[in-house]
Amino acid sequence: MNIGDVATRSGLPAKTIRYYEDIGLIKPQRSENGYRCFVEADLHKLAFLGRARALGFTIEDCRMLMALYEDESRASGDVKRLAQEHLCKIETKIADLQAMRDTLTELVHCCAGDSRPDCPILKDLSGKV
Amino acid sequence: MNIGDVATRSGLPAKTIRYYEDIGLIKPQRSENGYRCFVEADLHKLAFLGRARALGFTIEDCRMLMALYEDESRASGDVKRLAQEHLCKIETKIADLQAMRDTLTELVHCCAGDSRPDCPILKDLSGKV
DNA sequence: GCTTGACCTTCCCCTCGCTGGAAGCCCCAT
DNA sequence: ATGGGGCTTCCAGCGAGGGGAAGGTCAAGC
Numbered sequence: 001m002n003i004g005d006v007a008t009r010s011g012l013p014a015k016t017i018r019y020y021e022d023i024g025l026i027k028p029q030r031s032e033n034g035y036r037c038f039v040e041a042d043l044h045k046l047a048f049l050g051r052a053r054a055l056g057f058t059i060e061d062c063r064m065l066m067a068l069y070e071d072e073s074r075a076s077g078d079v080k081r082l083a084q085e086h087l088c089k090i091e092t093k094i095a096d097l098q099a100m101r102d103t104l105t106e107l108v109h110c111c112a113g114d115s116r117p118d119c120p121i122l123k124d125l126s127g128k129v
Numbered sequence: 130m131n132i133g134d135v136a137t138r139s140g141l142p143a144k145t146i147r148y149y150e151d152i153g154l155i156k157p158q159r160s161e162n163g164y165r166c167f168v169e170a171d172l173h174k175l176a177f178l179g180r181a182r183a184l185g186f187t188i189e190d191c192r193m194l195m196a197l198y199e200d201e202s203r204a205s206g207d208v209k210r211l212a213q214e215h216l217c218k219i220e221t222k223i224a225d226l227q228a229m230r231d232t233l234t235e236l237v238h239c240c241a242g243d244s245r246p247d248c249p250i251l252k253d254l255s256g257k258v
Numbered sequence: 259g260c261t262t263g264a265c266c267t268t269c270c271c272c273t274c275g276c277t278g279g280a281a282g283c284c285c286c287a288t
Numbered sequence: 289a290t291g292g293g294g295c296t297t298c299c300a301g302c303g304a305g306g307g308g309a310a311g312g313t314c315a316a317g318c
Contacts, residue, residue: 004265014266019305033313035266044255051254056229059304069251079250080242087233094226097219100185104216113209121208122198125180126173133294143295144277152275162284164295188275260318267312273305283296288289 001038010046017046025049025063057086130167139175146175154178154192186215 007014020026021036026045028036048069052062064082068074110120123129136143149155150165155174158166177198181191193211197203239249252258 002266013306015306016304018267023304033266035313047256048254051256053304054229055233055254056226065251065254068248069255072246074246074248074251075244076240076246076248076250077242077244079248080237080240083233083237083240083250087230087237090226090230090233094223094230097185097223097226100183101216101219101223104184104212104219108209108212108216111205111209111212113206115204115206117201117203117205119197119203119205119208121205121212122194122203125177125184125194126198127176127180131295142277145275147296148276162295164284182275262317263315265312265314267310269309270307271309272307274303276302278299278301280299281297284294286291286293288291 001043003036003038006038006043006046009043010050012046012050020046020049023059025059025066055086056090061086130172132165132167135167135172135175138172139179141175141179149175149178152188154188154195184215185219190215 001009003014003017006012007017010017012020017026018036021028026042026049028038028042031037045066048066049062052065053059057065061082065079068079068082107121107124112118130138132143132146135141136146139146141149146155147165150157155171155178157171158168160166174195177195178191181194182188186194190211194208197208197211236250236253241247
């Protein structure tokens with residue numbers, strides 16, 4: 001398979017696949033013409049990576065997850081810990097965003113939003129509250 | 130005021146303040162020795178920027194907000210629209226993160242997390258479900 | 259055999275919002 | 289005069305790719 005086919009089948013852009021090779025996540029063979037030459041196992045890894053990234057795991061997380069995946073003697077506890085740490089970060093992000101949302105929602109509600117210059121949003125940002 | 134004082138009083142790192150000058154958000158005067166020379170108005174702007182950034186507005190949003198803030202004849206509707214668009218993006222991010230969280234939470238719950246290799250998290254990532 | 263167009267390659271720069279560090283002035287206290 | 293802190297500029301890098309140029313390759317159509 002050439003990179004275009006793999007891109008189509010994995011749903012990842014060709015650029016991303018090349019990048020993943022660059023950083024050592026995959027190691028496709030090369031044809032005589034220099035083209036990358038992917039086998040099913042590469043496709044499978046890429047799909048794995050795509051799903052892990054979609055769950056918000058960092059590249060370095062993905063690297064560890066892949067290593068664990070390929071290690072037949074892994075302990076599922078290691079995977080679970082990784083996932084739980086990631087979950088914590090996500091929870092923190094959600095909380096941060098919710099705090100922003102709550103403040104913004106209130107400010108937006110307070111603002112008439114008409115053609116007059118008086119604006120509680122700017123007033124708040126300027127510290128005049 | 131020198132940059133160190135402004136950094137302390139605004140809560141922003143000196144590096145960030147220099148960066149904001151670089152990209153034209155503030156324009157402090159210079160002393161004869163080449164040091165940046167800040168007045169109260171600069172400090173006020175930096176505090177404004179700090180609060181807007183803390184609410185997640187992008188730098189370009191901040192630039193517009195500052196322009197609106199300094200425009201005495203602004204329409205509060207313009208500010209409100211900006212804030213609402215930003216709010217939408219935040220809501221989207223929250224929803225995305227919540228979806229990740231839900232999936233991850235379920236996977237983590239399904240995983241025994243012991244020393245055995247069998248792991249539903251990896252199984253899911255590998256697409257074997 | 260030649261051309262065309264699609265595909266592939268590498269390479270470098272760009273994103274966003276800073277942050278770290280190096281090299282070199284400047285200022286104040288001792 | 290010396291030391292230490294603060295200030296300056298400039299360059300490089302983070303994460304996770306994206307955009308696009310310059311050039312090689314392949315298969316189809318004429």
